[in-house]
Amino acid sequence: MLLRDIYEQNHYAFVKTPMTWEESIRECCKPLEADGTVNPEYADDIIECIKKYGPYIVIVPNVAMPHSTARIGSNGKTAIGFMHSDVPVNFEDGDEEKQVKTFFTLSATDQEAHLKNMQMLVQVLMNQEVLERLKNIQSPEELLEIDKLISE
Numbered sequence: 841m842l843l844r845d846i847y848e849q850n851h852y853a854f855v856k857t858p859m860t861w862e863e864s865i866r867e868c869c870k871p872l873e874a875d876g877t878v879n880p881e882y883a884d885d886i887i888e889c890i891k892k893y894g895p896y897i898v899i900v901p902n903v904a905m906p907h908s909t910a911r912i913g914s915n916g917k918t919a920i921g922f923m924h925s926d927v928p929v930n931f932e933d934g935d936e937e938k939q940v941k942t943f944f945t946l947s948a949t950d951q952e953a954h955l956k957n958m959q960m961l962v963q964v965l966m967n968q969e970v971l972e973r974l975k976n977i978q979s980p981e982e983l984l985e986i987d988k989l990i991s992e
Contacts, residue, residue, distance in 0.1 A: 902942055
């Protein structure tokens, strides 16, 4: 259901070119900005939090969950966005565990919705087969295929 929602809301992006971690944050927020789910400043908030607290968004190797609680309440909607980068994005020099290709960007209108988003995403990411499929995903349609794995 989660990946199907991302697909149906067009909250996804696929990037082929190398990016800095700052560029990756801006790119992964764009699908959510496009329909007003978040405002353009949301990416700046996430970047500032990472500069202040380190790469807290890297939750497992290869997967990041960009989010900021600074604008909870000012985001237009509660949603999760998805971005896949063909080239790993390095969040911490020399640490392979902080390289990311899969991004799930969280937006919430309140703290309760934010925690619910995080819980749903963590349940999805506990599935090893899903994690493996996400590493090499190349199209929006594959989101639907992977969603079927979760639903089974």
